[in-house]
Amino acid sequence: MTHLVSAIDNEISIVNNPAHPYVRQVCVIGKATSAIPINDNLWSFFKCNRGQICNIKTIERRFTPDFTPEQKQQFIWSLYNNLDPNLNGEIESLQSEPLDLETMSVIEGAERTILKLHKIRERSKDIIDQSKLLAKNQSRFYCEVCTFNFETVYPGLGNGFIECHHKQPISEGGIRKTTVNDLALVCANCHRMLHKKSEEGKYYNIEELRKQIIK
Numbered sequence: 486m487t488h489l490v491s492a493i494d495n496e497i498s499i500v501n502n503p504a505h506p507y508v509r510q511v512c513v514i515g516k517a518t519s520a521i522p523i524n525d526n527l528w529s530f531f532k533c534n535r536g537q538i539c540n541i542k543t544i545e546r547r548f549t550p551d552f553t554p555e556q557k558q559q560f561i562w563s564l565y566n567n568l569d570p571n572l573n574g575e576i577e578s579l580q581s582e583p584l585d586l587e588t589m590s591v592i593e594g595a596e597r598t599i600l601k602l603h604k605i606r607e608r609s610k611d612i613i614d615q616s617k618l619l620a621k622n623q624s625r626f627y628c629e630v631c632t633f634n635f636e637t638v639y640p641g642l643g644n645g646f647i648e649c650h651h652k653q654p655i656s657e658g659g660i661r662k663t664t665v666n667d668l669a670l671v672c673a674n675c676h677r678m679l680h681k682k683s684e685e686g687k688y689y690n691i692e693e694l695r696k697q698i699i700k
Contacts, residue, residue, distance in 0.1 A: 489515030489565045499595070506595065515565030609663065613649045616665040620647075628672035630679075630695050635672070648676045652690065 490511040497509045529545040544561070546552040620626045626647060627634040635643030650669045669691050671679065678694055689697065 487517050488513050489517075489561070515562070517565050612663050612665065613668065616649060616668045616670065617645075617647065619665055620670050621645075626670070628675055629669045629691055630671055630675040631698055633672040633674070647671070648673055650676055650679055650691075654688075 491514050493510045493512055497507055499506050500508050541554050541557055541561075544557050546557065617626070626636065628647070635646045637643075639646075647670045650671045651663070652667055652669055671691075675694060679689060679691070682688055
């Protein structure tokens with residue numbers, strides 16, 4: 486990385502360049518004395534070096550990930566020579582220019598082709614179908630966490646719909662045998678919360694998330 490820039494306005498244009506179709510006007514506010522490596526022993530700029538506009542939070546501080554955005558911002562500024570006399574080397578507050586959420590706009594809908602190779606853990610649709618059929622036969626076709634019932638709330642449209650959650654994440658434990666007892670039927674909201682870490686950095690299980698809702 487060589488330059489620190491700031492957008493002049495919110496106008497984004499499209500140019501005939503498949504690799505970088507979106508352009509906008511910027512002004513240079515800082516220039517490094519030499520090119521700054523995007524990866525070193527302490528800092529990683531990998532995520533924000535993919536040719537896109539990224540939040541400052543995507544810059545990672547190795548070994549001490551609890552750095553605040555303000556600390557990261559101060560570090561970045563220290564890497565560049567200040568070219569803007571109005572800034573005078575000061576750190577601009579991250580909250581100095583709040584976004585106008587009612588008037589902001591972005592460009593969407595452009596077509597592009599992306600080919601990626603992903604490694605995934607295979608899931609068996611058969612055991613999921615069996616789990617849903619068993620729940621249907623036992624009259625418990627509702628979320629095991631909050632009891633939400635798609636068929637009741639969305640008559641017709643929600644018939645036969647519910648999501649299936651692996652009580653032990655499929656990404657853990659390698660190849661294993663799965664039974665219907667290893668699965669839980671949940672609504673979309675609870676499913677997302679089951680896959681979201683708590684403030685303590687852990688995932689809730691079915692019983693723990695149910696207690697959270699009751700509490």
